[in-house]
Amino acid sequence: MICNKDKCTGCYACYNACPKECIMMQEDDNGHIYPKVRKENCINCRLCYSVCQSLSNVKFNEPKKxxxxxxxxxxxxxxxxxxxxxxxxxxxxxxxxxxxxxxxxxxxxxxxxxxxxxxxxxxxxxxxxxxxxxxxxxxxxxxxxxxxxxxxxxxxxxxxxxxxxxxxxxxxxxxxxxxxxxxxxxxxxxxxxxxxxxxxxxxxxxxxxxxxxxxxxxxxxxxxxxxxxxxxxxxxxxxxxxxxxxxxxxxxxxxxxxxxxxxxxxxxxxxxxxxxxxxxxxxxxxxxxxxxxxxxxxxxxxxxxxxxxxxxxxxxxxxxxxxRHSSIKNKNYNKFKELYNIGGFNYAALKCMRKEIFLGKLKEILYKNEFTHNLARGIKKIVIKNN
Ligand SMILES: Cc1cc2nc3c(=O)[nH]c(=O)nc-3n(C[C@H](O)[C@H](O)[C@H](O)COP(=O)(O)OP(=O)(O)OC[C@H]3O[C@@H](n4cnc5c(N)ncnc54)[C@H](O)[C@@H]3O)c2cc1C
Ligand code: SF4
Ligand code: SF4
Ligand code: SF4
Incomplete structure (x- = not known):
C-alpha cells in the first residue's frame, strides 16, 4: 500500500501519477478499491507517495459566502x-x-x-x-x-x-x-x-x-x-x-x-x-x-x-x-463486512438492519389506517413531551 488502507480514499492520484503505469486499482472483499503496486516494474521514484492527499497536508479555504x-x-x-x-x-x-x-x-x-x-x-x-x-x-x-x-x-x-x-x-x-x-x-x-x-x-x-x-x-x-x-x-x-x-x-x-x-x-x-x-x-x-x-x-x-x-x-x-463532522459509523459496520463475505449483500444488510426494517414496516401499517395513524401520532407526541 502507498498510504495505510484505513486512510486511503481511492482517489486514483497515485495511479495517474506513476510514470511506469505499475499501479493497479484492485477491489478488496467488500469491493472497495485500493492501489496495488506491481513491484517488478517499480523504479522507486516515490511519485505515488508525493501525490497522495492522505499522506500530506491539503490546502483548505473558508467559505466566502x-x-x-x-x-x-x-x-x-x-x-x-x-x-x-x-x-x-x-x-x-x-x-x-x-x-x-x-x-x-x-x-x-x-x-x-x-x-x-x-x-x-x-x-x-x-x-x-x-x-x-x-x-x-x-x-x-x-x-x-x-x-x-x-x-x-x-x-x-x-x-x-x-x-x-x-x-x-x-x-x-x-x-x-x-x-x-x-x-x-x-x-x-x-x-x-x-x-x-x-x-x-x-x-x-x-x-x-x-x-x-x-x-x-x-x-x-x-x-x-x-x-x-x-x-x-x-x-x-x-x-x-x-x-x-x-x-x-x-x-x-x-x-x-x-x-x-x-x-x-x-x-x-x-x-x-x-x-x-x-x-x-x-x-x-x-x-x-x-x-x-x-x-x-x-x-x-x-x-x-x-x-x-x-x-x-x-x-x-x-x-x-x-x-461539521464525518459520518458516524453504524454499530453494525463490522458485522456487515463479515456477513457480506459469508452470505452476500442482501443477507448481510437484512441481518444488520432488522430493527430499522421492522419499525419501518410497523409505521407503514399504522399510517395506512386513519384511526391507527392518529393513535400512533398521539403516542409519538406523548413520548416526545415526556422526554
Ligand atoms: C456519495 C454522495 C454523497 C452525498 N452526500 C451529501 C450530503 O451528505 N449532504 C449534501 O448536502 N449533499 C450530499 N451529496 C450531494 C447532493 O446529493 C447533490 O449531488 C448536490 O447537491 C448537487 O446537486 P445538483 O442538483 O446541483 O446537481 P446534480 O445534477 O445532482 O449533479 C450532481 C453532480 O455531482 C457529480 N456526482 C454525482 N455522483 C457522484 C459521485 N458518486 N462521485 C462524485 N461526483 C458525483 C456529477 O458529476 C454531477 O456533476 C452527496 C452526493 C454524493 C454523490
Ligand atoms: S466521505 Fe470523505 S473520504 Fe469518503 S468519499 Fe466523501 S470526501 Fe471522500
Ligand atoms: S514508486 Fe514510482 S514507479 Fe513505483 S509505483 Fe510509485 S510512482 Fe510507480
Ligand atoms: S493517492 Fe493515496 S489515497 Fe489516493 S488512491 Fe493512492 S494511496 Fe489511496
Whole structure:
C-alpha cells in the first residue's frame, strides 16, 4: 500500500501519477478499491507517495459566502438531485468553445468519471450516484486539457478534488473545481450485487432522488426498469444508515466547514428554520459555498440562469452535518463486512438492519389506517413531551 488502507480514499492520484503505469486499482472483499503496486516494474521514484492527499497536508479555504440556489430552468431543476447547480455550472463552462467538464456518469453498468465536451452529453453527469465513482485516468486527461489551455471544470467528492490538485502539482488559472458535500461512499460492487439480486436488469442510468423524493430507480433508454422507495431499498437504507462506506469515510478530513474546491455544492438542509426563507423550497434547493475569488466570480457569471439568495454561512453549516463532522459509523459496520463475505449483500444488510426494517414496516401499517395513524401520532407526541 502507498498510504495505510484505513486512510486511503481511492482517489486514483497515485495511479495517474506513476510514470511506469505499475499501479493497479484492485477491489478488496467488500469491493472497495485500493492501489496495488506491481513491484517488478517499480523504479522507486516515490511519485505515488508525493501525490497522495492522505499522506500530506491539503490546502483548505473558508467559505466566502453562502447562497441558496436553484436552476431557473424547471426541467434542469426537476431532473437534478437538489437545485440543479451542477448542471447550470457545467452548461456555462461548455458554452465557451474551449470548455470541458469532468464528472460522474453511469457507463457500462458502472459509475465512472468521464470527460464531457458536448452539451448533449451533460445529461450523463446529472444526478447524485450514491456510490464511489472511479476516477480512472481522468486526472491525466484533465492535465492534458489544462496544458492545452482549455477551460476545465472538475466536479467530484472533496477527496477526488484534493487528489486532482495533488496530481496536478501546480495551480492552473483555467481550472475550476467543485466538490459535492459528501457523507461517504459504498463500493460499486455492493450496489451491483444489490441490483443483481433484484433481477439483474439492463440499465444505463441510476437515480437516487427524483421530484417525488428519495427513490431509487434504474433507467434504460429513459424508461424506468426498476423502482423502489428509499424505505423499500436495502441498499439505500444502508447508505443512509452509514452501514457500509469505505473505512476512511468515517474519519474524513474533508467533512469540515473549510473546503478544498473553488465552490462546494450540496443540499440546503434546514433552510429557513431560524431565518425566514420566503420562497417555496419545493423542487430542491442547492447550497453554494464559494471558497475562492474564482469560485465567487464564476457564480456571478452564471447568475442569469439561477435563483440566488445570499444566506448566512452559519445557517448552511448548521443544516449539513457533513460540513461539521464525518459520518458516524453504524454499530453494525463490522458485522456487515463479515456477513457480506459469508452470505452476500442482501443477507448481510437484512441481518444488520432488522430493527430499522421492522419499525419501518410497523409505521407503514399504522399510517395506512386513519384511526391507527392518529393513535400512533398521539403516542409519538406523548413520548416526545415526556422526554
Ligand atoms: C456519495 C454522495 C454523497 C452525498 N452526500 C451529501 C450530503 O451528505 N449532504 C449534501 O448536502 N449533499 C450530499 N451529496 C450531494 C447532493 O446529493 C447533490 O449531488 C448536490 O447537491 C448537487 O446537486 P445538483 O442538483 O446541483 O446537481 P446534480 O445534477 O445532482 O449533479 C450532481 C453532480 O455531482 C457529480 N456526482 C454525482 N455522483 C457522484 C459521485 N458518486 N462521485 C462524485 N461526483 C458525483 C456529477 O458529476 C454531477 O456533476 C452527496 C452526493 C454524493 C454523490
Ligand atoms: S514508486 Fe514510482 S514507479 Fe513505483 S509505483 Fe510509485 S510512482 Fe510507480
Ligand atoms: S493517492 Fe489516493 S488512491 Fe493512492 S494511496 Fe493515496 S489515497 Fe489511496
Ligand atoms: S466521505 Fe470523505 S473520504 Fe469518503 S468519499 Fe466523501 S470526501 Fe471522500
Amino acid at each position: 453562502a447562497y441558496a440556489c436553484w436552476a431557473l430552468n424547471n426541467l434542469e431543476r426537476e431532473t437534478s438531485t437538489s437545485g440543479g447547480a451542477a448542471s447550470v455550472f457545467s452548461r456555462n463552462v461548455l458554452k465557451k468553445n474551449n470548455g470541458i467538464v469532468f464528472g460522474a456518469a453511469v457507463i457500462n453498468k458502472d459509475v465512472q468519471h468521464i470527460r464531457v465536451e458536448d452539451q448533449g452529453d451533460l445529461v450523463k453527469l446529472k444526478g447524485s450516484k450514491y456510490v464511489q465513482s472511479k476516477i480512472g485516468n481522468t486526472y491525466k486527461q484533465a492535465k492534458m486539457d489544462l496544458d492545452n489551455n482549455k477551460e476545465v471544470l472538475f466536479i467530484g467528492t472533496p477527496c477526488q478534488i484534493a487528489g486532482l490538485k495533488k496530481y496536478l502539482k501546480k495551480v492552473y488559472s483555467n481550472l475550476l473545481t467543485i466538490d459535492i458535500i459528501c457523507h461517504g461512499v459504498p463500493s460499486y460492487k455492493m450496489l451491483s450485487d444489490y441490483i443483481k439480486s433484484n433481477g439483474d436488469v439492463n440499465f444505463d442510468n441510476i437515480i437516487f432522488r427524483d421530484k417525488d423524493g428519495f427513490n431509487f430507480k434504474l433507467l434504460d433508454n429513459n424508461k424506468v426498469v426498476f423502482s423502489e422507495t428509499m424505505k423499500e431499498s436495502l441498499y439505500y437504507r444502508g447508505f443512509m444508515e452509514a452501514l457500509f462506506y469505505r473505512e476512511n469515510c468515517y474519519e474524513c478530513k474533508y467533512a469540515t466547514r473549510k473546503r478544498v474546491s473553488d465552490i462546494t455544492i450540496g443540499d440546503f438542509w434546514g433552510i429557513g428554520e431560524e431565518n425566514e426563507f420566503l420562497k417555496s423550497t419545493k423542487g430542491g434547493v442547492s447550497v453554494l459555498l464559494p471558497c475562492t475569488e474564482k469560485g465567487l466570480d464564476f457564480i456571478y457569471k452564471c447568475q442569469d440562469d439561477m435563483f440566488l439568495e445570499e444566506r448566512s454561512i452559519d445557517e448552511a453549516i448548521k443544516g449539513n452535518d457533513q460540513l
